[in-house]
Amino acid sequence: MDDALFPVPASPVEVAPGAVHVPGWLDPDEQRELVELCRTWTRGPGGMTRHRTRGGTMSVAMTSLGWYWRPYRYCAALPDGSPVPPLPPVLGRLALRGLAAAYGAVPDPAPDYDVALVNFYGPGATMGMHQDRDERCDAPVVSVSLGDACVFRFGNTATRTRPYTDVELRGGDLFVFGGPSRWAYHGVPRTFPGTADPRTGLRSGRFNITVRASGLRRG
Numbered sequence: 696m697d698d699a700l701f702p703v704p705a706s707p708v709e710v711a712p713g714a715v716h717v718p719g720w721l722d723p724d725e726q727r728e729l730v731e732l733c734r735t736w737t738r739g740p741g742g743m744t745r746h747r748t749r750g751g752t753m754s755v756a757m758t759s760l761g762w763y764w765r766p767y768r769y770c771a772a773l774p775d776g777s778p779v780p781p782l783p784p785v786l787g788r789l790a791l792r793g794l795a796a797a798y799g800a801v802p803d804p805a806p807d808y809d810v811a812l813v814n815f816y817g818p819g820a821t822m823g824m825h826q827d828r829d830e831r832c833d834a835p836v837v838s839v840s841l842g843d844a845c846v847f848r849f850g851n852t853a854t855r856t857r858p859y860t861d862v863e864l865r866g867g868d869l870f871v872f873g874g875p876s877r878w879a880y881h882g883v884p885r886t887f888p889g890t891a892d893p894r895t896g897l898r899s900g901r902f903n904i905t906v907r908a909s910g911l912r913r914g
Contacts, residue, residue, distance in 0.1 A: 816845065843901040
């Protein structure tokens, strides 16, 4: 997969200051390639894990790339002690193109994207309202949806409760949040099983890729 596979065909919609939804950003062929990569990554050394958090065991299964995430920190080593491989370059390029699609340009200097979380939502899986606060960098988070549609609840920076906005994210959609919305609470209260485009190779379930800049240094 190379840069030419990531055009920007859709118009961005600002959900909150710094939070932008770009519907239909990836076409079915592009989504299919990412789905296949997600399957490869989930079979990798980090595996897929349903982490136990303060709220209980997550219903979403997760794999980490670039750094290994465990509640509530990033680690340079996998659970078996081996080093975490670097972020796949395709995701670094994807994140920068996502910034350009959402904001009209990539900031100068460009963020140093070095970590991605790949979440899989099976039947009944949800994600509670939370902030992405484990990074030591305020670079925008770049999120891509694949497979089943979902309700993405995007809230405020002060509380898990209202005010929030519910956005329907479909396979191929892009969502970027940074600036005043970088620390906003957000979650996925519901998915819609069976809504995935079969042309993407994912007939059921939802992959979500979020690419972040950790702000951490190794060694």
